[in-house]
Amino acid sequence: MLHILSDIMSLMQYKQLQKLNQHRLERCLCCGLPNPWLHGCYPRKADRSSNQGESLNPILIQRYYCPGCQKTCSVLPECLPPHRWYLWEIQQIAIMLTLKEASFNATAKEIAPSRHTISRWTARIKEQFKLHKDTLCGHFIDLGRHIGLCDFWQACLSIISLGAAMRLCHVAGVSVP
Ligand SMILES: [Zn+2]
Numbered sequence: 001m002l003h004i005l006s007d008i009m010s011l012m013q014y015k016q017l018q019k020l021n022q023h024r025l026e027r028c029l030c031c032g033l034p035n036p037w038l039h040g041c042y043p044r045k046a047d048r049s050s051n052q053g054e055s056l057n058p059i060l061i062q063r064y065y066c067p068g069c070q071k072t073c074s075v076l077p078e079c080l081p082p083h084r085w086y087l088w089e090i091q092q093i094a095i096m097l098t099l100k101e102a103s104f105n106a107t108a109k110e111i112a113p114s115r116h117t118i119s120r121w122t123a124r125i126k127e128q129f130k131l132h133k134d135t136l137c138g139h140f141i142d143l144g145r146h147i148g149l150c151d152f153w154q155a156c157l158s159i160i161s162l163g164a165a166m167r168l169c170h171v172a173g174v175s176v177p
Contacts, residue, residue: 001029001073004167008077011047011056011087018060028066029073039065039072046080046087048112078163082176086113088163094118095125096157099150124177125153135172136165 003025008014017023028036043058050056062075079087090111097107098118108115125132129149136156137144143159146152156165166176 001071002082002170003029003073003075004082004170005075005077006164006167009079009161009163011059011077011079014059014077014079015056023062023075025062025064025073025075028064028068028071030071031066031069033066033068036064036066036073039063042074044080046085048086049090078167081163081166082170086117088161088166091121092157092162094121095153095162098122099153121177125149128175128177131174132165132169135169135174138172139168 005014005023008017024038025036027034041060041062044061045057046059047056059080064073064075065071066073076082079089081088081091084091090113093111094107094113097110098104099122102110104115104119104122107118111118113121126149129152133143133152140156140159143152143156146155160168170176
């Protein structure tokens with residue numbers, strides 16, 4: 001299971017807080033038992049934009065083990081998607097550009113991911129639109145006025161980042177792209 005730490009917008013912020021040991025998972029996500037055991041970290045090469053020598057990699061993701069239900073939980077910062085290479089920040093730029101009808105090729109020239117990757121992100125955002133919209137309208141009622149995909153996401157991303165929006169969806173049990 002996965003816990004996403006809110007309000008961590010960058011890898012630098014995450015690393016600084018990690019030095020202060022401020023990420024402890026207070027309760028098991030499965031059974032609620034307090035103080036699950038820190039069960040090591042796994043590295044992710046999440047920083048794909050810094051030059052060599054300035055890279056923040058490896059980004060260490062904490063894993064917890066619960067002695068009550070014997071399950072493990074991971075703790076991710078909000079800026080980092082669960083199953084993808086690129087930060088939400090990059091995906092947000094790509095999705096906004098493609099929704100504004102820039103072609104996948106043109107978008108891929110502006111940012112690092114390939115045309116194929118960007119088309120996959122956009123397809124997933126389209127597939128999940130209704131579920132994402134319903135969840136986010138529960139938090140921001142005014143978003144309900146925006147009917148179409150493009151209109152909705154433009155309005156939503158003017159209020160919160162894609163990472164924050166996806167964390168809200170994750171908490172509500174909606175799968176994030
Ligand atoms: Zn447990």
